[in-house]
Amino acid sequence: MSDKPYMAEIEKLGKSKLKKTATQAKNPLPSKETIEQEKQADTS
Known part of the structure; x- marks a missing residue:
């Protein structure tokens, strides 16, 4: 299973380091009226 080390890195990341984006x-898609x-x- 080569994906195990990557999963460990993802788990260490934590949500506090992520930025909020809109x-x-x-x-x-066009509205029904436009169609x-x-x-x-x-x-x-």
């Missing part, structure tokens, strides 16, 4: 969606508008524009 996640943001870079490419959000309907595009469908109507294609058929017109």
Whole structure:
């Protein structure tokens, strides 16, 4: 099992050393309204 040493290092890290980050969606999916508008524009 070659992954054992890595797991020990991860366990020693601790949460106090990690930084808080805010996640943001870079490419959000379109809303249902937007999809309907595009469908109507294609058929017109």
